[in-house]
Structures are given as C-alpha cells and as structure tokens.
Amino acid sequence: MSGIGAGKLSPDLLPAVSFLKASGYQDGHAAYSDPIDEQEFIVNEINALERTPDWSSTAVVIAYDDSDGWYDHAFSGITNPSQSVADALTGTGACGKTQGANRPLAGEMGRCGFGPRLPLLVISPWARSNFVDHTRTNQASILRFIENNWDLGRIDGSFDSVSHSLNHMFNFGNGHGNNKVLLLDPATGQPLA
Helix, strand or coil: CCCCCCCCCCHHHCCCCCCCCCCHHHCCCCCCCCHHHHHHHHHHHHHHHHCCHHHHHCCEEEECCCCCCCCCCCCCCCCCCECCCCCCCCECCEECCCCCCCCCHHHCCCCCCCCCCCCEEEECCCECCCCCCCCCCCHHHHHHHHHHHCCCCCCCCCHHHCCCCCHHHECCCCCCCCCCCCCECCCCCCECC
16 A cells, blocks of 8 residues: 555544555655655655544554665664675674574574664654654564554564564553644645644
8 A cells, every 4th residue: 555645544444554655756765755755645644644533542653764865874783693695794704603592583694783773753642752762673673563562473583573662652651642633734844723
C-alpha cells in the first residue's frame, strides 16, 4: 500500500498493522526526493489517521532505510559477529570473533553491524512529548514492538530477538494517551487553525 491519503481513509477498513511506503519522489532518499514532498506525504497520512476514531490507540513509526542519506555516523559496534568475504571491519573477512558465545545469529554471516544512524520517529497519543530516546534501535525494533503488543513471539533467526524495544518512546503508565489532535498544513508543516 503506498498511502492512505487525506480524506480517503475508511475507518472500518483499518488493519491492526499497516506498512506504508511513499512513492520515490516522497520517500526522503537523498538526491531525488524533495523534503517538502516527503513532508506532504507524512503530514497527509498522519492528518488522515488523526481524523479516525482509532487515533486514540494508534502509533505511527516513521523509519528510514540506509538510503545513501546524509545522516550522521557513529560506530555502533559489532552486533552480529561474522567471518565472510562481505566482512572487513576487524580484518580481511572478519567482523569480530565468532567463537564460543559470539556465534552469528541463525548462523548467518555478512550481517556484522549497523551503518549510519538514521531517524526513527514515533507519533502517537501515547508517545512521550519532547523526548529523544538514546536507546540503540533498528528496523527490527519495530517488529519487536508489534510482536510484544500482540504477544506474537519472535521470528527464528531474525534480529527482533536481539533488538531493543521502542517502549522507551511511549508513556503507557498513565492509563490514557494524549488524544489531542494536531493537524498540520502539508505544504508548510505548520499547525492548521
């Protein structure tokens, strides 16, 4: 599904989990996606969700891939030791040591560690306000959040089993979220009157 669009969202057809991907010109990739087009996509989707009765129990996670984007870089360490031709971090064909307890996840090689840090945003009535989480997360953290929310268990051989949770980004302790709706202008990003 590429998007739900402003005013086109049928509240009786919303699944429990959806993955949306913007069209190329709106997807935030450096060099061919304009930031205003990306903003319009995100704002239109969030505005449409906020207009549904399900908004009070909705969480939107905005994640980016390693898109040749212009994000900062900090070494994240070795998350999955590996020794293959794809590796060269700690030597030719090596990324850490693969002995003893340091065995590659599911025996898979070539999945050594993370690349550049990327933005990950949570928009929800349950999201912490004005909060920056310094927990190292990855795209499998989103899967882990879904698995935890619906008690689904882990996927064998997936990074969801070793990824950090997104729970720090939420405030579930007060028993109710902040259901205030904040609609934005897709072109300017400013709140609508």
